[in-house]
Amino acid sequence: AKTSGKRTWRRFRPQQRIRVVERHELQARLDRAVSKEQFGVRYQPVVDIARGDVVGFEALVRWPELGSDPVPPGQFIPLAEETGHISALGAWVLRRATADLARLQHRTQGFDPPYLSVNVSARQWRDTSFLDEVCTALDTTGLAAGTLQLELTESVLMRRTEQIDAQIQALKERGVRIAVDDFGTGFSSLRYLRDFPIDVLKIDKSFIDGIPQDPQQVALVEGIVHLADTLGLQVIAEGIEEEPQQELLADIGCRYGQGFLFARPLTLERGEAVLRQRNDG
Numbered sequence: 001a002k003t004s005g006k007r008t009w010r011r012f013r014p015q016q017r018i019r020v021v022e023r024h025e026l027q028a029r030l031d032r033a034v035s036k037e038q039f040g041v042r043y044q045p046v047v048d049i050a051r052g053d054v055v056g057f058e059a060l061v062r063w064p065e066l067g068s069d070p071v072p073p074g075q076f077i078p079l080a081e082e083t084g085h086i087s088a089l090g091a092w093v094l095r096r097a098t099a100d101l102a103r104l105q106h107r108t109q110g111f112d113p114p115y116l117s118v119n120v121s122a123r124q125w126r127d128t129s130f131l132d133e134v135c136t137a138l139d140t141t142g143l144a145a146g147t148l149q150l151e152l153t154e155s156v157l158m159r160r161t162e163q164i165d166a167q168i169q170a171l172k173e174r175g176v177r178i179a180v181d182d183f184g185t186g187f188s189s190l191r192y193l194r195d196f197p198i199d200v201l202k203i204d205k206s207f208i209d210g211i212p213q214d215p216q217q218v219a220l221v222e223g224i225v226h227l228a229d230t231l232g233l234q235v236i237a238e239g240i241e242e243e244p245q246q247e248l249l250a251d252i253g254c255r256y257g258q259g260f261l262f263a264r265p266l267t268l269e270r271g272e273a274v275l276r277q278r279n280d281g
């Protein structure tokens with residue numbers, strides 16, 4: 001196991017022990033924030049590990065956008081999921097991020113258009129209005145469906161319903177890509193990789209942390225990359241912080257990655273600047 005306080009951001013930590021009072025307070029603030037839309041979105045570049053080009057951006061919500069210290073999403077997202085606020089918040093993120101990326105793509109014509117990846121929580125996948133929200137966001141912003149990727153976690157795949165499957169099928173038919181987030185941390189069977197129309201696996205940071213020094217982790221990551229290749233899936237390594245990790249991932253043929261080594265979550269403007277810089281020539 002790892003030491004270091006670096007792990008505090010991990011989501012599989014049983015929801016940070018916020019004291020009851022603090023929780024209530026946070027809850028009330030979140031209520032107000034949802035109605036006033038006091039959120040922001042940052043964009044973390046996804047890069048081609050060997051070439052260094054930016055191929056896409058993952059939208060990550062921030063709250064509050066301005067003013068006081070930001071509350072980590074690892075704290076308020078689970079709260080928003082419990083109360084159902086995640087539906088309104090998720091719809092807002094989708095609208096904002098599609099509008100932002102459409103603008104960015106427009107301003108960077110001549111470059112390969114970067115895609116947008118949006119986190120979608122289990123609760124949103126269960127909402128019957130979700131498909132409509134996605135279609136409306138695409139129609140309103142003009143973002144090409146082929147440049148939208150939606151992320152789901154293994155828990156969604158474990159608790160599929162006909163309604164969820166139908167929404168995913170419809171999205172796939174429109175050309176939207178589906179990615180499995182935090183891959184390897186859930187208790188899913190490998191069967192869904194075969195049965196389910198997934199396009200991308202995002203290997204969780206906890207696996208990437210152990211490479212290149214831990215041979216078992218290296219073997220695991222290599223195994224996932226080969227499995228994905230065999231099944232025709234793209235792979236993104238999450239949380240790359242150091243060069244030796246990048247080198248090893250390039251060696252084993254893991255094509256895409258995200259992490260502080262390349263870039264942190266950025267404002268749209270900074271994201272555009274990084275794209276221009278990295279994709280030039």
Ligand code: C2E
Pocket residue numbers: 006009011044059060061072073074077090093119120121181182238239240241258259260261265
């Ligand atoms: P995630 O989807 O796994 O997102 C990756 C998280 O890892 C982000 O944290 C990102 O800032 C962080 N990260 C990226 N590269 C590195 C790295 O090299 N080192 C380290 N230490 N961290 C790295 P963030 O923004 O705090 O988000 C945490 C989680 O909150 C996300 O994990 C996701 O589960 C959730 N989340 C964030 N935005 C949204 C959203 O709009 N909707 C939903 N449903 N969930 C969201």
Ligand code: CA
Pocket residue numbers: 011182
């Ligand atoms: Ca995560």
Ligand code: CA
Pocket residue numbers: 058119151181
């Ligand atoms: Ca994600």
Ligand code: CA
Pocket residue numbers: 181182202204238
């Ligand atoms: Ca993740």
